[in-house]
Amino acid sequence: MRTFVSAAAALVGLLMAAVAVPAMWVDRNIVQEDGFVALTAPLGKDPAFQQRLATAAVDALASGANIPEALTQLARPVLDNAAQSLTALPGYSEAWAETLRKSHRLTFADPSTVPPDADVTSSLTLDVAPLVGLVARQVSEATTLPLEGPGQVLIHIGQSNQRQLIERVTVYAPMGYAVAVGACIAFVIAFVAARRRWAVLAGMGVGALVLAGVWKLASDAAGTAVAATSSGNDVAELFKSEFVAACSAGFGQWIVAAAVAGAALLATGIAVRVTGARKRGNFEHR
CATH class of the missing domain: 1.20.58 (Methane Monooxygenase Hydroxylase; Chain G, domain 1)
Incomplete structure (x- = not known):
């Protein structure tokens, strides 16, 4: 026995x-915010991902910043330079960490607590607004244009039918x-x-x-x-x-x-x- x-x-x-x-x-x-940030923070150092992320941030700023047409030629070189050197800008590490934290909150938060304008139907949602804000500050300092980054810049990863998996x-x-x-x-x-x-x-x-x-x-x-x-x-x-x-x-x-x-x-x-x-x-x- x-x-x-x-x-x-x-x-x-x-x-x-x-x-x-x-x-x-x-x-x-993954579920705990600090662990998610620690796991994904090194992704911001990958050269290929850095370039794609920088391009996305600059494009989001250029399309949503309402830059006067007369000053577009002045701002464009600065935007292009920011896209090439985003990771070298002061505050990049903090902006990337904040991007990960905001993204985690959008992805794992209770849907009832998420702002109505935030579409979180995908399995994972990146909010790169902190990086866009970093680019906006760089452009403002270089051109004296009063630019402000948008509150949210969402990139959806996965499909809506995978959202239930995240919740489980x-x-x-x-x-x-x-x-x-x-x-x-x-x-x-x-x-x-x-x-x-x-x-x-x-x-x-x-x-x-x-x-x-x-x-x-x-x-x-x-x-x-x-x-x-x-x-x-x-x-x-x-x-x-x-x-x-x-x-x-x-x-x-x-x-x-x-x-x-x-x-x-x-x-x-x-x-x-x-x-x-x-x-x-x-x-x-x-």
Whole structure:
């Protein structure tokens, strides 16, 4: 009976861990604002993405700033220069971080709290208004034109039917912590109830290695599925590609940690088994 209880508890623990670990990663790195900013901040340093983003910001300012036609020739060179050197402007890092924070709030906020003029029907919405405002200040300083950036400049990523997925992730991802606690309890029960505790350690190690492989396959499949969607916008497509790569790399670190922990548990279980066998052998010889 103890063996059955131990095996069942270990299996339940592994199944719960299979759900809990990805859920916790998603909550920490995507649902939580600080984690999302930390994950996506390096995207602003990618040269190709920088250029597309700068062009989009300058185009948004040029089309919405109501620059008098007589001064267009004066402002155009400054706008073109800003498009080429946006990341070198003072305040770029802060503007990009604010862009990510505003985008996260639009994407993960309760729809009832979002301003009516903000269309958040896509799976992810970038608001690059802080970057447009940065360009506007640069142009104002260079030309003395009293330009102000728009309050919102939205770039939609994904499709409207994926919005429900975002809402579900927001609700269910934080539950991963409770599931993780349940998994730990199950593992403790498995270890306490076991007749051969080395077998529990080895079994959990093998299970962790299997989960690491499953998570890797699932991560690759999810990345492929996201990449297959189309946003119809060059900036959105580039951001999506870089975002998927960042997620894969970030979760990949957790997968490696799980694989290392699994290998350590397996090695410990085998070591305990060998040590126990040697002790019994020495006792019998006496």
